[in-house]
Amino acid sequence: MAPVLQSSQPWVEKYRPKQVKDVAHQDEVVRVLTNTLETANCPHMLFYGPPGTGKTTTALAIAHQLFGPELYKSRVLELNASDDRGINVVRTKIKDFAAVAVGSGQRQGGYPCPPFKIIILDEADSMTEDAQNALRRTMETYSKVTRFFFICNYISRIIEPLASRCAKFRFKPLSEEIMSSRILHICDQEGLNLDSEALSTLSSISQGDLRRAITYLQGAARLFGSSISSKDLISVSGVIPREVVEAFYATCKSGNFDLANKEVNNVIAEGYPVSQMIFQLFNVVVEADDVPDEQKARICKSLAEADKRLVDGADEYLQLLDVASNTMRALCNMPQEFSFET
Amino acid sequence: MLWVDKYRPKTLAQVVVHEEIAQNLKKLVDEQDCPHLLFYGPSGSGKKTLIMALLRQIFGPSAEKVKVENRNWKIDAGSRTIDLELTTLTSTNHVELSPSDAGFQDRYIVQEIIKEMAKNRPIDTKGKKGFKVLVLNEVDKLSREAQHSLRRTMEKYSAYCRLILCCNSSSKVTEAIRSRCLNIRINAPSEEQIVKVLEFIGKKEGLQLPSGFAARIAEKSNRNLRRAILSFETCRVQQYPFTSNQAIPPMDWEEYISEIATDIMKEQSPKRLFQVRGKVYELLVNCIPPEIVLKRLLYELLKKLDPELKHEVCHWAAYYEHRMRLGQKAIFHIEAFVAKFMSIYKAFLIATFG
Numbered sequence: 001m002a003p004v005l006q007s008s009q010p011w012v013e014k015y016r017p018k019q020v021k022d023v024a025h026q027d028e029v030v031r032v033l034t035n036t037l038e039t040a041n042c043p044h045m046l047f048y049g050p051p052g053t054g055k056t057t058t059a060l061a062i063a064h065q066l067f068g069p070e071l072y073k074s075r076v077l078e079l080n081a082s083d084d085r086g087i088n089v090v091r092t093k094i095k096d097f098a099a100v101a102v103g104s105g106q107r108q109g110g111y112p113c114p115p116f117k118i119i120i121l122d123e124a125d126s127m128t129e130d131a132q133n134a135l136r137r138t139m140e141t142y143s144k145v146t147r148f149f150f151i152c153n154y155i156s157r158i159i160e161p162l163a164s165r166c167a168k169f170r171f172k173p174l175s176e177e178i179m180s181s182r183i184l185h186i187c188d189q190e191g192l193n194l195d196s197e198a199l200s201t202l203s204s205i206s207q208g209d210l211r212r213a214i215t216y217l218q219g220a221a222r223l224f225g226s227s228i229s230s231k232d233l234i235s236v237s238g239v240i241p242r243e244v245v246e247a248f249y250a251t252c253k254s255g256n257f258d259l260a261n262k263e264v265n266n267v268i269a270e271g272y273p274v275s276q277m278i279f280q281l282f283n284v285v286v287e288a289d290d291v292p293d294e295q296k297a298r299i300c301k302s303l304a305e306a307d308k309r310l311v312d313g314a315d316e317y318l319q320l321l322d323v324a325s326n327t328m329r330a331l332c333n334m335p336q337e338f339s340f341e342t
Numbered sequence: 343m344l345w346v347d348k349y350r351p352k353t354l355a356q357v358v359v360h361e362e363i364a365q366n367l368k369k370l371v372d373e374q375d376c377p378h379l380l381f382y383g384p385s386g387s388g389k390k391t392l393i394m395a396l397l398r399q400i401f402g403p404s405a406e407k408v409k410v411e412n413r414n415w416k417i418d419a420g421s422r423t424i425d426l427e428l429t430t431l432t433s434t435n436h437v438e439l440s441p442s443d444a445g446f447q448d449r450y451i452v453q454e455i456i457k458e459m460a461k462n463r464p465i466d467t468k469g470k471k472g473f474k475v476l477v478l479n480e481v482d483k484l485s486r487e488a489q490h491s492l493r494r495t496m497e498k499y500s501a502y503c504r505l506i507l508c509c510n511s512s513s514k515v516t517e518a519i520r521s522r523c524l525n526i527r528i529n530a531p532s533e534e535q536i537v538k539v540l541e542f543i544g545k546k547e548g549l550q551l552p553s554g555f556a557a558r559i560a561e562k563s564n565r566n567l568r569r570a571i572l573s574f575e576t577c578r579v580q581q582y583p584f585t586s587n588q589a590i591p592p593m594d595w596e597e598y599i600s601e602i603a604t605d606i607m608k609e610q611s612p613k614r615l616f617q618v619r620g621k622v623y624e625l626l627v628n629c630i631p632p633e634i635v636l637k638r639l640l641y642e643l644l645k646k647l648d649p650e651l652k653h654e655v656c657h658w659a660a661y662y663e664h665r666m667r668l669g670q671k672a673i674f675h676i677e678a679f680v681a682k683f684m685s686i687y688k689a690f691l692i693a694t695f696g
Contacts, residue, residue, distance in 0.1 A: 212521070219524050222377060223366045238512065238525050257652045261644065269530040269565045271383035275513035306660075314664040315633045316511050318640070322660035325653040338654040340689040 011218045012211050015186055020061045023054050025178045029169045033062050040066070040114035044139065044148045046163060048155040049171025052209030055151045058171075059120050063149075066118070068111035075102065080122035090134040094119060098142040117146050124150040125157035132159045139165055173208030176200075183213060192217075193227040201230035205239045212237075240272045245280045249288075252324055255332040260324040267320065274316040278303050278323060285327075295330045302326035345575045346568055349543050352406075354395045358539065359388055359531045359567065367392065367526075371399045378496060378505045380481075380520060382512040383528030386566030389508050392528065393477060396506070400475070401435040408433045417450045424450060436475040442483035449488040452478075456495050459503050474503045481507045482514035493518045536560035536570045543571065549578065552586035562590050595630050596638060603642035610684035610691075615677070622676050632672030636663050636679060643683065651690055658682050 017023050020033045029047075036042040047055040063076045077097045079089075102115055121127070139148055139162070150166060152158055174182075180199055187194045194202075194217075206213035219236040220228045234241055244267065251263040267277060285291065285299050306319045329336065351357045354371075357364035370376055379396075381389045397405040408431045415426045426447060431438040437459060441448045459474050478484075484492070496505060496519070507523060509515060531539070540556040559577070563570035576591055577584065602621050605614060625635050640659040644652055658679060666675035 215521060219377075222370060222373070222524065225369065235527070236525065238520070238527065257649055269384055271387065271527045271529045273382070273512040309660070309664040310513055312664060313514060313667045314660070315637065315667075316513065317637060318633075318656070318660040318663045321656050325656050329653055334653070338657070338686075340651070340654060340686045340693065 012214050016057050023058050025174050026171055040112040044166040046150045046166035046168045048152050050173050052211035053171040055171050056122055059149045063118050066112055075117045077119045087131045087134050090131045095138055098146040101145055120149045122151045125152035125154050132162055136161050174210055176203045179203050192221055198228055198230040201233050205237050240276055240280055245284055249284050252327040253331050264321050264324055268317050274320050275310050278307055298330040299327050346571045350391055354399050359535050367396050376504055378523040380507045380523035380525050381528055382509050384530045386568040387528045387530040389528050393506055397436055405433050415454055417454055438477040440479040442480045448484055449491050452488050452492050453495055456499050476503050477506045479508050482509035482511050489516045489519055496522055530565035531567050533560040536567055540574055550583055552584050555584055559590055599638045600642050607646055610688040618680050619677050636676055
């Protein structure tokens with residue numbers, strides 16, 4: 001007996017704005033794009049900004065609004081990082097699609113249907129430099145019939161020749177009010193009960209990333225039902241409760257190595273991810289008012305090193321212990337150099 | 343049957359230690375809205391138990407009728423075909439495997455098996471299509487490529503199969519995968535909880551527990567429930583009725599490492615280093631993972647060390663463990679750590695006592 005699976009759509013998809021004007025908080029972009037919709041003409045575009053600010057949403061919305069559902073398939077090519085995007089794909093797939101000529105611009109069914117096609121390259125910063133270089137000429141040659149939308153997190157990873165061919169738009173991280181209003185809207189629709197404390201927790205753990213906020217919200221709703229407290233959200237998001245980080249910091253401050261060792265053991269036994277711990281400890285250290293800059297610098301250096309080692313796959317316990325020891329030595333003004341090293 | 347298996351909770355309702363999580367999982371199943379799940383937590387905290395209980399909750403008793411299979415895959419990878427062999431545990435509704443056993447070819451396994459599962463979906467009595475569950479162990483040991491290919495496969499086939507991922511540390515699982523799953527942290531049970539479980543088992547077995555005995559086992563177990571139950575059973579075999587000061591036998595490898603630590607502390611010389619090397623080799627040959635050896639060695643050394651040396655020693659342990667991960671042969675790095683420790687300790691002794 002296999003249970004029936006309900007088709008459950010992620011809320012991120014369900015509440016994705018369908019129209020450009022619904023995109024939250026990105027005024028300039030929206031203004032330029034509404035203009036595009038009226039004149040049915042646009043330049044190549046490059047959207048950049050932190051994750052979850054609406055870059056992909058905007059690109060998809062404009063494509064849908066320009067072409068409507070019927071022409072969308074034939075006029076828009078969407079490629080993202082999980083598709084193979086080596087230089088071969090640029091040479092064949094993109095070039096072939098770009099080269100196809102399209103009919104003249106006639107309005108169809110209420111959509112502008114301008115006489116060009118759109119290629120959306122999502123997560124363009126993960127394309128190799130070679131692949132990007134191969135795009136340069138393609139962009140120019142077919143500029144009559146094709147527009148490129150690049151979407152990326154870091155504009156510095158896009159080679160200059162490509163960036164200079166595009167109109168650039170920066171997407172700002174969402175402010176707390178806008179995020180709250182979107183979240184409340186979703187809660188309304190889904191019949192969820194969210195108190196103000198949970199709401200502010202949600203904004204702070206998602207750090208301006210609306211997608212993440214919605215994902216956490218859905219996770220919490222699935223697990224804990226319709227009334228969600230801030231504790232539930234924290235447990236779903238994998239964020240370490242503030243008290244735990246504070247306690248860890250406090251033991252580092254106490255200068256007692258054995259105490260710190262015990263605390264490290266405790267953190268590991270509780271199953272908190274150490275990379276997250278390091279990140280949150282970093283926040284605590286940076287915000288601490290009573291610590292001189294030099295000590296902060298010393299701690300940050302050791303945090304950075306531990307983070308790199310964790311990425312390499314080093315053991316969590318040993319790295320956290322090293323971080324604790326370094327932090328302790330910095331905070332308690334113990335000598336940085338080891339006295340017995342030869 | 344070992345007590346560990348005998349008293350493993352079979353259903354979510356029986357789960358004692360992580361009661362709250364079990365309730366929530368039950369709710370998930372009741373709503374028939376089961377997302378991909380990622381369980382993470384230290385070993386011996388009950389991840390596997392919860393997963394098995396969850397499967398039972400979804401599929402009923404048939405989830406327990408598993409058979410072990412040695413499967414062969416022939417994978418066509420462009421220019422060549424790759425032969426892979428892997429042990430899987432299957433029931434009618436779920437497949438369980440540890441893809442990291444395939445080494446660097448784990449990526450093919452992940453893709454191939456999910457595709458295969460998607461091809462033969464179970465159909466229930468009403469003719470509706472159900473889904474299968476794929477349990478992947480040790481996802482943190484999967485290579486980067488395998489994790490990347492996993493995320494695409496997860497989305498593509500999400501209608502056909504649900505993934506349950508299980509790992510020790512979620513730091514080593516990429517953000518892309520974590521954000522696609524419902525993350526469930528399983529913390530190690532506290533000592534009081536372990537005591538409760540041990541007392542429960544003792545009652546069921548009809549044993550007389552002297553006061554404080556269970557607490558001592560719990561303390562020795564390092565918050566690892568499986569280990570606590572195992573050593574409880576060992577005690578039972580060794581001596582019954584229990585006496586309140588009965589020694590709890592430590593693991594033999596732990597004793598061995600403690601011996602090594604004593605050796606190191608006694609004498610710091612190339613000759614001693616050579617002897618230690620032999621002992622470490624012995625441990626590695628007996629399949630004790632090198633990072634565990636290093637961690638335990640550090641633990642033993644820290645116990646005996648003067649406070650001013652502790653920072654230095656733990657720094658070098660972290661340093662050499664990282665190098666060990668990057669390198670090939672673990673013995674070099676453990677030996678390097680021992681040598682470093684000897685040099686530091688010797689310098690310290692000379693500075694202190696002249």
